[in-house]
Amino acid sequence: MTPRRRRFLKRQHHLKGRASKALKRARKCKRQNRVGVGTLLVPKVASEQRVRNYDRKRVGVRFPSDFSLLDHPEATITFFRHLRKLILEQPHRAVAMDHSSIANLSPEAGLVLIAELYRADFYAPRCQKFGNPASAPLVGEIFQKIGYWQHFGINYNGPERSGRQFILQKTGRRTSGSLVKSVIAHLSEVAAFSPAEKQRLYEAFIECMDNVMNHAYPHRIRTPPVLIGQWWLLAYRDSTTKEVWLCFLDQGEGIPGTIRTRIKDLLPLFRPDDSALIVKAVTEGSFSKHDSPTRGNGLPTLRAFVDEAQDGELRIMSNYAYCVFAHGKKPETKMLTQSFDGTLVVWRIRR
Amino acid sequence: MSQIAIDLPKQFSDTPGGRYRARSEKSGEEFRDDVLRPALKKADFLFIEMNGASGYPHSFLDESFGKIIDEIGIKEFHRRIKWNLTDNAVALRRLEEVIRKHSAG
Numbered sequence: 001m002t003p004r005r006r007r008f009l010k011r012q013h014h015l016k017g018r019a020s021k022a023l024k025r026a027r028k029c030k031r032q033n034r035v036g037v038g039t040l041l042v043p044k045v046a047s048e049q050r051v052r053n054y055d056r057k058r059v060g061v062r063f064p065s066d067f068s069l070l071d072h073p074e075a076t077i078t079f080f081r082h083l084r085k086l087i088l089e090q091p092h093r094a095v096a097m098d099h100s101s102i103a104n105l106s107p108e109a110g111l112v113l114i115a116e117l118y119r120a121d122f123y124a125p126r127c128q129k130f131g132n133p134a135s136a137p138l139v140g141e142i143f144q145k146i147g148y149w150q151h152f153g154i155n156y157n158g159p160e161r162s163g164r165q166f167i168l169q170k171t172g173r174r175t176s177g178s179l180v181k182s183v184i185a186h187l188s189e190v191a192a193f194s195p196a197e198k199q200r201l202y203e204a205f206i207e208c209m210d211n212v213m214n215h216a217y218p219h220r221i222r223t224p225p226v227l228i229g230q231w232w233l234l235a236y237r238d239s240t241t242k243e244v245w246l247c248f249l250d251q252g253e254g255i256p257g258t259i260r261t262r263i264k265d266l267l268p269l270f271r272p273d274d275s276a277l278i279v280k281a282v283t284e285g286s287f288s289k290h291d292s293p294t295r296g297n298g299l300p301t302l303r304a305f306v307d308e309a310q311d312g313e314l315r316i317m318s319n320y321a322y323c324v325f326a327h328g329k330k331p332e333t334k335m336l337t338q339s340f341d342g343t344l345v346v347w348r349i350r351r
Numbered sequence: 352m353s354q355i356a357i358d359l360p361k362q363f364s365d366t367p368g369g370r371y372r373a374r375s376e377k378s379g380e381e382f383r384d385d386v387l388r389p390a391l392k393k394a395d396f397l398f399i400e401m402n403g404a405s406g407y408p409h410s411f412l413d414e415s416f417g418k419i420i421d422e423i424g425i426k427e428f429h430r431r432i433k434w435n436l437t438d439n440a441v442a443l444r445r446l447e448e449v450i451r452k453h454s455a456g
Contacts, residue, residue, distance in 0.1 A: 175375035177366025181405050199439050202366075202406035210369030210410050229374070297409070 058094040058130065059086055067139075068106035070315055070346060073322055076109055077338050083116060084224060091124030097131040097152075105139040107166070108247045108346050110146045111234045114169055115249055117151050118232075123225045137161060146234055163240030173229040175209045177202075183235050187244040190237040191351050200301055207298030208248060208345065216252025216343065218261060224341055226251040243312075243350040251342040254319035255281060274321035275333035282314070282325060302347050312349030318342070355394040357386060360403040370410035379414030387419055391431065399434040407442035409449070416446065417453045425454035 061083055069076045087095060120127055131152040134140040137159075143149050144156035145166040167186050170179055183205070184198055193201065209231060217228045235246040253261070256274035259281065272280070285300045299314070303325050306312040314325040317340045324332040359367075363382055369375035372384075390397050401407070420428045428450070436443045 173374075175369035175378075177364065177368045177377055177405065181366050184405075195438070196440075199406040200441060203408045203442070206367075206369060206406070206408040207410065210375060210408065213369060213374035214371070214410075 058096045059090070061086065061095055061097045063097070063099060063102045065101060065103045067102045067109045068104060069109045069112060069317065069340075069344065070106060073317065073334075073336060073340075074338065077336065077340055080112060080116060081338065084119070087116075087120045087124050087127050088225065091127045094128040094130060097129065099131055099133065099139070099143070100135040102134055102139045103136055105134075105136075105142050107142060107146060107234060107236065107245070108249075108344060110142060110148055111169055111232055111247050111249055112344065114146070114148055114151075115171075115227075115230075115232050115251065118171065118230070119225065119227055119251070122227060142166075145236075162238070164236045164238045164245075166234065166236040169232060169234045171230060171232045173213075173231075175206060175213055177206060179233070180205045180209070183233070183246070187235060187237050187246070190239055190242055191244045191349065197305075201305070204298045204301035205248075208302075211258075211298065212250045212252060212343075215258045215262065216250050216254075218253060218258075226342075241350060243348060245346070245348040247347075248345045249342065254339075254341070255316070255343050256319045256321060273335070274319045275323055275335060278316050278318060278321050278323045279331050279333060282316070282323070283331070299345075302345075305349055306347070309349035309351050312347075314348075315344075315346040317344040352396065353394040354396040354398065355390045356398045356400065357390060358400045358403075360401070362386070365403060366405050367407055367411045369408060370414045379411040379418075382411070383415040383418055387415060391419075391423070395431060397432045399432065401434055401436040401442075402438045404439075407436075407439065407445065409445050412442070412446050412449045413452075417449045420450060420453040425450070 064072065064075045064079050066072045067076060067079075083095075086093075117129065120129070129151065131154065133154055133156070134143060138161050140149075140156045140158060141161055142164075145164070145168075147168040149156060165186075167183060172179070180202055184193065184201055187193070188198065212231050213229060217226065230251065232249040233247070235244070237244045252258070254274075256277040259277050282299045282303050285297050299316075303314050306314050306325060306327050309327060312327050316323045316325075317336075319339050319341075320336045322334040322336055322340075324334075326332070357363075359382075363386055364377035366377060367379070367382070368377045370379050372378045372380045387397070416428075419432075423431070434446075436446065
């Protein structure tokens with residue numbers, strides 16, 4: 001081994017272990033007057049510069065053109081799994097996110113994306129994330145309104161193109177009555193809920209949130225790494241279309257998984273699939289062992305609002321199931337080829 | 352015979368939360384431990400004004416009133432605790448259901 005080669009190996013910090021072995025072998029060869037044995041343990045590299053930049057190489061992430069979990073669930077879930085794998089499996093690498101490829105964006109996809117950034121910040125804090133502004137103005141506007149651009153230091157100053165007034169995405173690890181009250185007040189400016197309806201909505205939202213706290217994150221959840229007890233919430237009102245929209249997300253076990261865990265001895269021998277469990281939870285409510293007409297009313301109450309409004313829908317995506325409860329229609333269910341890890345509830349009504 | 356009046360929305364919270372203190376703001380557990388139990392120790396009778404809150408989730412009522420029933424018994428509960436809830440019919444039904452469930456044991 002030449003002295004130049006030996007100096008080069010010493011400078012490679014991340015190859016220290018291997019270099020030490022190669023150096024030891026080289027010294028051993030020299031002592032024994034041998035030329036060299038076997039193959040080098042260190043990878044062949046063209047230049048020192050390439051090795052220095054190896055760990056800091058940016059990986060590009062290209063978004064799907066139609067970035068919507070509800071309209072294009074398979075492609076969007078594939079994207080999220082790819083992004084999560086990139087960040088978590090190689091946490092020392094930087095990720096460059098190309099937002100210019102997004103032509104259409106739905107707000108719930110933006111919320112799930114924010115949740116993934118939270119997960120990345122927690123489990124891969126060394127992973128630097130870069131992003132460029134979106135080409136489509138409406139996409140940039142939605143990202144600005146939900147607070148996504150804050151993660152990249154981008155400020156969208158374009159004109160407002162939609163009549164949607166969002167609340168900034170909220171996240172937390174405790175059930176918060178004050179937050180729910182403020183969300184309902186925000187939505188009421190368009191939906192004009194009566195006092196009794198506000199109370200029903202309040203109780204339904206609190207139940208959904210508390211269920212996440214108490215059931216969605218059993219201790220055994222390990223993969224993918226999750227933020228235990230964390231939920232995310234986003235809502236908007238649209239004074240043009242007179243609709244209100246709310247999205248609630250958690251990274252827990254999922255509604256079907258939670259139900260199976262809680263009442264495994266009550267389930268029939270022929271186990272229902274994920275979508276059947278969600279449909280039953282929404283239409284019949286309680287899955288408690290102590291069956292009570294006033295328990296488990298969060299999702300049924302939200303569905304009742306959909307049926308009472310002029311138009312609306314309740315969409316739930318959890319594990320392999322995607323269920324849609326539209327106004328005046330029977331529940332539609334779809335099985336996903338890839339699991340949506342967690343639960344996404346999207347509720348929209350127009351009065 | 353001493354009596355204490357508790358205005359739940361004003362003295363505790365107008366936004367009652369979920370079940371457990373560790374997982375919820377203004378939880379049923381907090382109301383039971385910090386308001387109901389000390390009041391029951393101080394006075395023979397409690398009157399709880401519940402009108403004016405944003406709502407009463409089932410988990411809140413179950414963890415607060417339900418557990419008190421388990422501790423003191425249904426007869427003592429009816430004898431010592433009265434409440435007024437007229438602006439939320441669904442929550443009132445929910446409270447009655449909780450009382451029924453816990454009185455059955």
